[in-house]
Amino acid sequence: MESAKYVSQKVSKARWRPVSSSFLQQPEIFATGSWDNEENKISIWSVGNYENSGLEDGFEGDPQLICENKHDGDVLGLQFLDQERIVTASSTGAVTIFRHHHNSQTISVSQQWVKAHHYPCDNAPCTAVVCSSPEIITVGEDGRIIVLRADQDCMAQVIENADSSTIHAVTYLRTTEILTVNSIGQIKLWDLRQQSNSASQILSLSGDRVPLYCIDRHPNQQHIVATGGQDGMLCMWDVRQGSMPSSLMEAHSAEMWEVHFHPTNPDHLFTCSEDGSLLHWETSSHSDMPSFLQGSRNSSVTSRSAMALAGGNQSLISAWLNGDSSKSRLETTHMLPSQTLSVNSLDVLGQCLVCGTDGEAIFINKQVPV
Template sequence: MGENIQGSFVSEKISKIRWKHEDFTEAKTFLTGSWDNPVNKITYWTFETNEDNETYPAVISSHAFLGDVTELKFISKDFFVASSSLGSVRLLQIQENPYAQFKEHMSWDFIHNFKTGDYASCTALSTFEQDIVSVGEDGRINLLTARQKKPVRTIENADSCSLYCVDFLRHSEILTGNLRGHMKVWDLRNDQDIPATTFMLSEQLKTEAVSIAHHPTQRHIVVAGGGDGSLTVWDLRHNTYPISQLNAHARSVSEILFHPDRPENLFTCSVSGELWHWNNAQKTKMKLDSIDSHWLNTIGANGKVSVVSLCTAMHKPINSIDIDRSTLLFGCDNEAIYVVKDIIV
């Protein structure tokens, strides 16, 4: 491990890790979700300093959680949603006063299930302001809002196989990816339960779509990760043919993350234990609004994209990443959380 990486053993496998972003100041607290325990936890962390002036993560509060934590997403400064492998979604608040604790405001119980009555894992969720969309192993899409208990809409048979990832492209449009590598754009203004567009993650390789991320300011630029470790990039304004496709990680892509303020920087982590930083900043500082500087479309051709490994490959999957300014967090199946400082973005 490099000098800028600090690991802390936490005695549980970490499935999700998320900064709690502050207004105009550097984030100092974060959330983790665990998996593979009889009772899992969502834990709220801060950083403390020891006698040697070294900072280390310290638990502020924790909350018992039924099932594996499959996603954590903040919808405001203090409110976040968490999804479960038992098919439920919960809306929680971090209450800071008088001491930090979790308060559950809403619970959408077992909204993913199989026709046999068994639970189906809620595999992913995405948020747009107060709106939430969840997908699951049951091929169902649920549209929720933090304002009410009853789901706004359920697309019962959205897919004939498991849905693994979902992303809000805009308030009225979502993108889903499934076990067979089918990508579907759904126009939520359409009352009919049929996708507006369907295309493949890869025409050459049949692999599942396991993660999606959109460019922070240009949501039509989308990157998807495959179960085979591949990365695929689309500009959904023009067509559904990928503008770039590359073999990346040795195994499935766990998460993809654009830097929120400097989106020429992309971060990916993998079940293979790899954590990579991709940078497409040009000497001319061309950004994605230039027609010929699509993300990653020149990789391998003229070396415009640099790829840096941020840590030595772990022997266990890296499941989740999040970044605030130049500090990146990641959670791993080796029961540790890591802080990577001073990333050049």
């Protein structure tokens, strides 16, 4: 079941509100941020569980606006900090925590760092944010990495000259380690305990320094990392081995804006692009072995087909890293009707997928086959 909602805003970010760990619960609330509009907004939407929403028929799948608030600058990053708070990264350099008041169904600013990212004489866009409550990590065009804590006004940690180029995205590798990607094709690993201005590891695309725009790590096998960038290629990396990608796959014909592993079934991965497409990637290894075994940290656990491909004498860790041999075992599906304008953002939780586009539309799919 797919529905489209036209929202009179170019949508730059879309994120589901986390659900309780109850396995069967599907997400119902998501947030969006806009960009390149006269007045940008952060908005909260409901796709309501139509079976017990108490609303009239016809609500099924069609997102309803709950509340919104104006946002200074383009929304370049957006993450839920918890059930009530949402953190945004702005093109003005600001980092803002918005609070969604469930009783009154309103949203308001609860905390803000106005010029978190800046140049000596001007604002610098804050390009991305990642949260693990109460910690908030932001990166920017100024090459800084900032660690903030909700309910503390001062900055907990600043890596002042983390990069000489724009940092486009950030994600956690482990609790105290983060990964960043930049505009010269590098992944940098940072150990926040070191209080150092230099990365503990640098991986990079060889040859052309193609800007990388997005990164995500495998939820179970944390050494497996996916990135995408200006050339539309999907790159898979093993951060334990070497400094170059393990495999490169042709994905999109233009910039890849976001890449996300499915949080509970990482045999599935999703990417979206400037070319107007949203792809669902699936490793066929799951047909040989349940996903919970695939995700095992024991690298000797491999699927029978993987062992056969390797001649049976080589321990293959993951279908995502297998380069050429894995391509025959990767299926890709186009998730949207033919689009012309950029798909800027996507998020997937349970069987629900949401994405936002420059066509001023939000698309919802509540039956993603994962």
